[in-house]
Amino acid sequence: MIWPYVIWLTIIILIPSLFIILATVSSFHIFNDYTFRFTTEFIRFLSDPIFLNAFKNSIKYAGLTTMICLLIGYPVAYFFANIKSKNKTLYIALLIVPIWSNMIVRIIAWENVFKPVSIINLFNLSFDLIGYDVAIIIAMVSMYLPFMIFPIYAVLDKMDHKLIEAAHDLGAGDFQTFYKVTFPLSLGGIVSGIIMTLLPAMTAFALPERIGGGKVILLGNLIEKQIFRGSFNIAATVSLVVMMVMLGLFALIVHFDKEGETLL
């Protein structure tokens, strides 16, 4: 029962990945001709200000978002893992409800919060923050925070509480116990959380387009614009860059959590 799955993954991941590499280093074009004239055009593009700017923006917004999500998300996951209530599952479930609500509609909601004339005028509030960093980052944190909390919660919840008692018995204080026992044991969850936040944030395109007022370009925007309205080869080059970042981060996950138990 394994082979059908391996074949399926090969068709959908491996073959098109080769196309992306081909389209980066040659004139290969999926839409019309299948010619292979090798070019080094992509090297020029990788130093083009358009690309560098998108790359820099992606790192900046996704990096800040991930950092804030981790700083908020870890204590929250810790809190949820340690509450003793019969409604615990319900509280966790309440973190999922917003994800069920359509992402585009939530983006529209944030757009309304940050533009001057909108529904929040009813409360005598009005912001004019479209295009500002702070607006983009608040909206991103709102979208991706649950994805940071879940994996960390998963490892903390499964952790053997006897270890903490043992540390206390051996004379460790609260801080020491956390620093030497709890934190190292939750590292797998942290790594997964960081990746599940960082990658989607880096490649988001609807959010930066709406909240950024069309002025903020991330790698995702570049790919989306190029593939439908520009050069297929440029879209492939940007995708390849994203895939390399992904593979680097993926190696980290494989190192910390071989079977991917924290990915759910």
Add this chain to the structure above:
Amino acid sequence: MKKNYWSLSFQVTLTVITFAIIYLPILVILLMSIHGSQYNFEKFSFTLRWYQAIFTDRQLVDAIIVTLQIATLSTLLATTFGTLFAIGIHSLRKKGRLRMMVLNNMPVVNPDIVTGILMFMIFRFLRISFGFPTMLLAHVFFSIPFVILSVLPKLKQLDPNIFDAALDLGATKFQAIIKVILPSIKVGVIAGALIAFTMSIDDFIISYFMKQGEFHNVSTLIYSRLGKRQISPNIFAYNSLIVFLTIGIMVTFNRLNRNPKKIMEREKK
């Protein structure tokens, strides 16, 4: 104890902030769905007409139907295949299993936009025209790894001899899977199905690469209207209905789940 108190109030504060920041857009949407005017925000006027307007918007109704059809079908397919693949992966030796999991987890980590492009390219290459079947296939594709991730831990908890015992007692392999293994991993399968359904109903980016012309699911329809500045509050009404429905389902599940536990606890005493 004093230090503990500070640490706890720190955690509670951040939890409150978390709920505030993830629920604020939901509340804004709810408010827009019951406010009478799209452009005038000086005075609140209550209305339910946007809720009625969901059903008169032919295009939106069609998109909702497409979304539900795809979510249901892709959940069924992904859960069936995912469970079978998980049983297969579980039966491998350790090394093969780890290798398969690396392969399985790749699409989970892969950003949606890259997955979207990869699928777009392969369908384009195979000259399959975009529409319902491609969107369905794409959703099955990104759901399967999550089903596997959710079923595998349950398989690990299983007594490894249970399958052989069933075979010894005269069951065929198929019977052993259906009658012995499946009931024991039920929780993982249901959780996997729920995740698959959630992911499908909410997907925008991958669907965006699978659409063609006027064929839309809810997300791509809203995005295309957003580009044309044609957003009507009936979309907010639809979204609020979904949120109410989800909260309702979750509270009911919580009630149902709690009762058997209580009974068991009482019996223990």
